Amino acid sequence: MAVADCTAMPRPKPDDRRGHPADPCILAIFGASGDLAKRKLFPALLNLRRSGLLRDELAVLGLATSEMTTEAFRDRLTADLRTFAPEDVDSDLWRWLAQRIHYLPGDFRSPDLYPRIAESLRELESSRGSRGNVLFYLATPPDFFGDIVDQLGPNGLTTEADEAWRRVIVEKPFGNSYDSARELNARLRKVLTEEQIYRIDHYLGKETVQNLLVFRFANGIFEPIWNRRYIDNVQITVAETVGVEQRGRYYEHAGALRDMVANHLFQLLSLIGMEPPSSFEAEAVRDEKGKVLRALTPLSPEEVLTRTVRGQYGESTIPEHPSLAYRAEARVDPHSHTETFVALKLGIDNWRWADVPFYLRTGKRLPAHRTDIAITFRRPPHRLFRDTGIADFAPNVLVLHLQPDEGISLSFQAKIPGPVVKTGSVEMDFNYAERFGRTPSTGYETLLYDCMCGDPTLFQRADSVEDGWSVVAPILDVWKALPPRTFPNYAAGTWGPKEADDLLARDGRAWRNGPA
Numbered sequence: 174m175a176v177a178d179c180t181a182m183p184r185p186k187p188d189d190r191r192g193h194p195a196d197p198c199i200l201a202i203f204g205a206s207g208d209l210a211k212r213k214l215f216p217a218l219l220n221l222r223r224s225g226l227l228r229d230e231l232a233v234l235g236l237a238t239s240e241m242t243t244e245a246f247r248d249r250l251t252a253d254l255r256t257f258a259p260e261d262v263d264s265d266l267w268r269w270l271a272q273r274i275h276y277l278p279g280d281f282r283s284p285d286l287y288p289r290i291a292e293s294l295r296e297l298e299s300s301r302g303s304r305g306n307v308l309f310y311l312a313t314p315p316d317f318f319g320d321i322v323d324q325l326g327p328n329g330l331t332t333e334a335d336e337a338w339r340r341v342i343v344e345k346p347f348g349n350s351y352d353s354a355r356e357l358n359a360r361l362r363k364v365l366t367e368e369q370i371y372r373i374d375h376y377l378g379k380e381t382v383q384n385l386l387v388f389r390f391a392n393g394i395f396e397p398i399w400n401r402r403y404i405d406n407v408q409i410t411v412a413e414t415v416g417v418e419q420r421g422r423y424y425e426h427a428g429a430l431r432d433m434v435a436n437h438l439f440q441l442l443s444l445i446g447m448e449p450p451s452s453f454e455a456e457a458v459r460d461e462k463g464k465v466l467r468a469l470t471p472l473s474p475e476e477v478l479t480r481t482v483r484g485q486y487g488e489s490t491i492p493e494h495p496s497l498a499y500r501a502e503a504r505v506d507p508h509s510h511t512e513t514f515v516a517l518k519l520g521i522d523n524w525r526w527a528d529v530p531f532y533l534r535t536g537k538r539l540p541a542h543r544t545d546i547a548i549t550f551r552r553p554p555h556r557l558f559r560d561t562g563i564a565d566f567a568p569n570v571l572v573l574h575l576q577p578d579e580g581i582s583l584s585f586q587a588k589i590p591g592p593v594v595k596t597g598s599v600e601m602d603f604n605y606a607e608r609f610g611r612t613p614s615t616g617y618e619t620l621l622y623d624c625m626c627g628d629p630t631l632f633q634r635a636d637s638v639e640d641g642w643s644v645v646a647p648i649l650d651v652w653k654a655l656p657p658r659t660f661p662n663y664a665a666g667t668w669g670p671k672e673a674d675d676l677l678a679r680d681g682r683a684w685r686n687g688p689a
């Protein structure tokens with residue numbers, strides 16, 4: 174099949190390159206035997222190839238500490254894919270990919286490893302024809318990020334020559350505070366240019382999250398009402414039913430605010446709050462998103478006390494669904510102060526959003542697995558129906574269901590048939606799966622593909638990572654100074670501590686808990 178060649182053309186705009194395979198390249202994965210690689214990255218490569226978006230010249234170099242041959246690594250992946258991509262594991266698709274996967278064991282902190290990586294890349298390049306393009310994926314614990322990149326530079330692994338590109342994807346968490354994120358940015362930039370760094374937030378790989386841009390800017394009817402004149406409040410909920418699982422060691426130092434709010438929830442907030450960019454070019458989109466984070470009203474220490482709520486789950490009180498308290502989970506301090514739930518009230522201080530509260534919440538062990546954004550519109554300005562016996566009606570609510578039942582719904586008032594004037598709320602629903610069917614996706618396909626094509630639109634720029642941390646910094650400071658005294662303060666399987674409901678009740682509002 175004749176295909177357009179990404180490398181030979183000026184950098185295509187995202188829409189121009191849809192449907193064309195990505196540049197030939199070697200994907201070098203640090204942490205290739207870890208969870209992310211087997212659950213997401215290898216299945217995503219299969220899905221990309223199925224869609225015709227990977228070339229024959231692709232090669233994968235798996236890097237991890239265990240001593241293993243390439244054959245043993247392929248066998249191990251085959252076994253993993255029986256769980257994570259069961260439909261593909263016995264297919265030609267997997268055979269195609271497996272023969273392109275190679276393995277190199279080594280200690281990521283040892284200087285000896287890097288010349289060996291350079292050697293393997295040279296061999297793969299000459300056998301596969303990947304044209305010198307290399308995408309390094311740092312799928313390791315975060316304390317390796319700086320150490321790995323420090324070594325890539327002096328070994329010539331990040332040098333771009335003769336049109337070949339070298340890029341580095343950095344997984345989250347990107348730092349664990351404003352200062353550490355700045356330090357990491359500075360350290361990476363000693364070796365790499367900003368154009369070579371792709372900071373990932375997997376929420377931006379979700380179709381429905383990308384659809385927020387299309388929904389807002391490809392439709393003429395929403396933009397005129399997308400402001401303080403028509404919108405009463407915005408609620409962003411990322412609810413999980415799972416607990417901390419086997420990640421106690423990491424989570425103890427992270428907590429929900431660092432783990433979810435500073436990245437995923439702020440990405441959603443910026444897509445909802447941003448001004449229309451002047452084009453769909455990466456920098457135009459990222460500039461506008463960045464302005465939203467910079468316009469978030471900083472919280473004073475007093476406001477941290479009144480506008481933020483933290484919680485930690487206790488054991489379940491539902492006999493049919495028993496589950497442990499957070500403090501009883503593996504690798505968690507039995508007296509832990511780490512929060513597994515956060516609710517915040519934030520404001521965006523600009524012309525469009527002044528005085529519109531943005532309520533954010535996220536938590537583990539909540540009653541539903543649900544990510545959605547509910548936009549509640551103001552009620553009609555005058556009460557035309559006051560003499561008809563209709564007391565009050567519910568406001569219009571637009572809900573963007575991001576997962577797991579992806580779709581969009583809009584509620585509005587309708588007259589209930591009959592001679593007496595009565596109204597009720599009805600919904601217009603759009604459901605992704607019903608309309609477009611389901612295509613297998615891990616959420617990493619677009620991100621890998623975009624990076625291989627050099628499109629950073631869906632990746633975080635240094636400034637926006639730092640801006641995100643600067644918003645949560647005052648909260649972290651106050652929380653650290655005042656350790657929680659009532660943890661655990663919500664039972665597993667409930668919607669978080671009572672204070673989260675009070676936060677909205679004080680404004681005469683309630684969380685939209687909706688059907689699970």
Ligand code: BG6
Pocket residue numbers: 345375413432433544
């Ligand atoms: C990760 C967090 O970034 O996102 C996890 O570290 C969380 O704690 C996960 O469970 C949620 O992602 P998703 O795609 O399942 O909503």
